[in-house]
Amino acid sequence: MTRLGPLRGPIALARNAVGRAATVAGTGALAAGTFAPDAYATSITGTIVCAGWATLWSATLPRTPVGNTATALYLAPSWSLAGLLTAQHFVPGVDWWWQLLADAAWTVGVWKARPARSARVLVGREKSLTPTAIEESKEILAQDTVQGGPQHPMAAYWAQRVAIEDGAAPHTVLEQIVRTGPESMTAVIRSTLPGKPVPKIDLLELSAAINWPEDDIAITPVPRQGAGVRRLVIGQAPEQAMDLNTAWEKHIAPKGMPGTVITQIRTVDIPDPEEEGAKELRA
Structure with missing residues (x-):
């Protein structure tokens, strides 16, 4: 079954309800046709109205393989229902259980397969299931997962005091x-707006929000990452607790090479001169 995406809007929800109601109505019409042949005129009239709408909608699709497939899918429920109702009414001698079996097959097929929705997805007219909407849905679900899990106290404080609308670092x-x-x-500041950078953060405002001297706060780019993330460094870490990247950002770059970051570290074995001399003596 093709389900609506998480970004479904009110129109999609209303269309979903109408589609379900039409399926139930079609099932009722088929059941009525089995036991009350006089209901045929009413049932076929409603079905033809639905089929007419499906035909008009399908006429707006491009005449391409995808468009033709979508047309067939969109027309299938209403026109197949019209065919079943007509067969029920005009073909004599069909036992009622065979009719009900055909009715059940139509109902299950339409209810499960959702051919009309599949047609809209094929031609990109189901907005909640376009590739862009699906990507946005994944990001929203990922954010919900992060927010729903246990939070670091500093992350919770940041969300309540700093990331608010008028805070030092909204969104x-x-x-x-x-x-x-x-x-x-140290921490990483990440923008919650897809495709948007971390906003420019005023260190004075941030200092006031977290009650920490602004001279001990640094916000720098994250190596090999876009502007959607920034590294936050607070306080003076002991040298032995700092990694090389942090030591460079805090102590070396500001004084000797402003604006630089370490992007790669390569270790080289340096021979010990004393060991080399000992080897020569033994030789």
Whole structure:
């Protein structure tokens, strides 16, 4: 079954309800045709109205393989229902249980397969199931998962005091929080708006929000990452607790090479001169 995406709007929901109601009405019409042949005129009139609408909608589709497939799918429920109703009324001698079996097959097929919705998806007219909407849905679900799980106290504080609409960093979250010393930490600031950068954060406002001296707060780019994330460094970490990237950002780059970041680290084995001399003596 083709389900509506998480970004479904009110029109999609209303269309979904109408489709379900039409399926139930079609089932009722088929059942009535089995036991009350006089109901044929009413049933076929309603079915023809639905089939006419399906035909008009299908006429707006492009005459391409995809468009033709969508047309067939969209027309299938109403025109197949019209065919079944007509066969019930005009073909004599068919036992009632065979009629009910055909009715059940039509109902299950339409209810499960949702051919009309599948047609809209094929031609991109089901807005909640377009590739863009699906990607946005994944991002929303991922954010909901993060927010629903246990939060670091600093992340919770950030969400309540800093990431609010008029806060120092609206529409952001604090992730990958690492305590680097008794009074220091690093973290990653991430924008919660898909495709948008982390907003420009005023260190004075942030200092007031978290009650920490602005001189001990640094916000820098994250190597190999876009503007949607930024690294936050708070406090002076002990040298032994700092990794090389943090030490560079806090102590080396600001004084000697402003604006630079470490992108790659390569280790090289340096021979010990004393060991080399000992080897030569033994030789």
